Amino acid sequence: MAAAKGKPPSTLQISLSDSTNSKAAATVHYWSRQEKRAWTLALFIGTVIIYASRNAMPLCAVSISKEFQWDKAETGLVLSSFFWGYALTQFLSGYISDKYGGDFIVTLAAMVWGLLTILTPYLAYLYEDKASQLTFMVFLRVIYGAVQASHYPSITSIISKKLWNSRQKTVIYTTVISGGLAGNLISGSVGSILLEKYEWHRVFYVFGLLAIVWALSVRVFLMKQRLDIRLFYNGIIRTSDDVLSPSEATSPGSVPWKVLAKHPAFWAMVMGHFCINYSFFLLFSWLPTYFTEKYPGQKGWIFNVVPWVVSIPSSIATGFVADNIVAMGYSVTYARKFIHTVASTGIMVCLVAIGQTDNFNAALIFAAAALVFQSFSNAGVLTNPQDLAPNWAGSVFGVMNTAGAMPGFIGVYITGHILESTNSWSAVFGSAACVVAVGWTVFLTFGTGNKLV
Template structure:
């Protein structure tokens, strides 16, 4: 009987200049004779050749890595010269990258027998732990988003209650419009300080803990606001600033949760849900606060809304984020963080163990299916896995890092600087500023507008100020799903974002100006003005499928950071719009002037977005550590 022997070795794609992988492949075929060794050498050289990194697109699945098997036939009975036949290189998918490469092993079988099949490949988007990949995983991310949305309801209720409560507070303490603007805008001073910080912490450590800490902090300072107001201007302003510090982490943390846990084709829907929750929170505050003030006094508003966290935190604590899966952004971020710490500590050498140096070095590299790991990117930049010339020597403690390692060690501030130079990120920041000037200016002063302009009593404000935000919340919840449907139906990502955003900014500008014009809302009473403002805010909710989701398209690896940058710009708009409105009212007494300034901001933001908006992942987001990429603005 004729027998055929073969040696099987599992290897991964590797960058050039890696002697460990080549040696492993050659050693596996040493017994096959000169012919097999030569073929193995050619295979090793081919395996070590660098491949051009393809730019991933939204929804693309990562290609699985490969396993290679070398087989060589020999038969004494057939009289083969030297007992060696022509070796063959077989390629098949390799299951996962968490298992190190195995050392060479020999398997025997009859001539002509097929090589043993490799383990079935696990797709990067499948499995129970993948978001949307199984019933349990789908339930997990949906529960996360539902509870996160409830947290955002509390967030906006706690920040919006002051808009109504400040009317009786101003009467009690003798505040003019300018000082009311200072009290209302102090929140935004704290809110601006934790936008980028919250996004960065959430991207690195997960958004769940960051959001919980924020809820606890802002609820505390909501509850003590009445005591702070009684203590004087300094204590009240400090409480308002610290309220903003706590709330500043909320949206960056939630958007980081979405980027890590929600399937790409459902992310716009998730953004729409959580942002619509902000409108629901505003509606809750505007609807409930007038009745509470009329019956129990204005301090009750802060006590009740501050206590909501006591109900939410026990629900949030046991919920866990989806574990990182191979190929996910969370898995890549964790691998890169581990690699960065290894390089900074100087422990970047290849370790030897039972699986061989090549196996352990590969296991430590943090590779994920379909994407080069940090060491491969370092090699592509002109270095070696450990930096230097490939001698294998670890860097001395305190020594200057070589260029590839320095890229891996790039700080979040450096990453942010590179991203902010991208035109698409600048579009997010400018547009967020312009639309938030209108949103925050209107949100903060809307009860005062109806009270001053139409003489509506505080107890009757709920019916006029509640409806606009209920409609805005309903449209917002649907706009994210609409964006996903348009994209899946063939619309370009950029086209979808631009169309929804432009409608969501031009529409409110027209409606708000009509609300204070004598021929429309201004001549039809408070109900007509409320209807026009409701239509305008409903149209503005379409932006949830525009700028509010764009960071997930252009910078998914730094979604929390980019969202934090955009929300910081939005917060600066609040710092300008709220006090400026008070000053304009004190000096001119004209709500027409106030609404005209708001409308001009909406128009300018729509023009910038139409010109600069992006729809594809940025090279700066793909680059290791945010390294500079072509196309910087």
């Protein structure tokens, strides 16, 4: 069923030949303009909340480590353990999102990790001896990361399947992804106030509750589900009046991993994402500790807010920049590499500068600029799975983000040991700049924006 030129198809009839499916046909529904706006806002808010919740531990790390007498290496172990679980379930999250529907998966996961966020302050006191406490906290953070890992593969799958226009996908995707920066802003501002006026426990309570409220609101108002949900039907949460989800109806079959694995561009995307995430997780996990220790007289709400607030507009704008580059007649490949070059070179310069300065204002400016350039990658390598394999975007993103999550536990953990042994922040930031340089070189040489499968 062909769509009129320049107009989005509202529905698409798909015949199902799979004998295991009892439905002979299903209707694929693309978002209307109103639905597109509502879902963009909802996914943006969900990304805000997940990052605010994720940032609760780094934000409170100094207070928690002081209370439980953790040294730098032990603090780094707890901070990095989140990313062990986060890396392990990326591929699975992408696969089940493509198969069963990203909307079901992302909201179900939010209910679970929201509850875990609320319970974290209680569970932290479960053991009295330090060794058992550390072991359990590491285990808890691994589980927490594994559940939160479904967020980005799910929203990638949703946007890839619910929008017919590839240019709209880039703009909406970068807008939704910018919620991560806004989430860090919320945790840095609201979280810092809660931490200063009350105690670290309150930070976890507030953000965990927000996650559960968001998930239920999306299900009731956007997914049109009643609160008397039948919990397990076809392996996912549904109500009796649900129809077959679009992702089930249009499932193109197994992901052609063998074909993708033969393309250098696929591995260039993976490497580029790994390297640029190394710098992000360093800033995300250790920036509060860096400012707290090196500039103890400064207010936490300043250095926990300013770097994130200035990077939100650039994250949204980079999607429009990438689309305008393509509209001017350049290829998608050129647009992706140009954006990634701006992001990588800017990050490298800022990281080196942060490590060399002893002035608070200069450090704050360089940290903010590093996150601004970091946000540019949202329309670069981060959007690349939708270019290379649009029909399997969730699954491919899951594999890419598995590699992208590894710096979370490798880099964050190594940073703790570097600081414990050398107490040198310049060594930490300088080594991160070198990693970013490697990823930039590989993606610039072998990356592409063309469809591979």
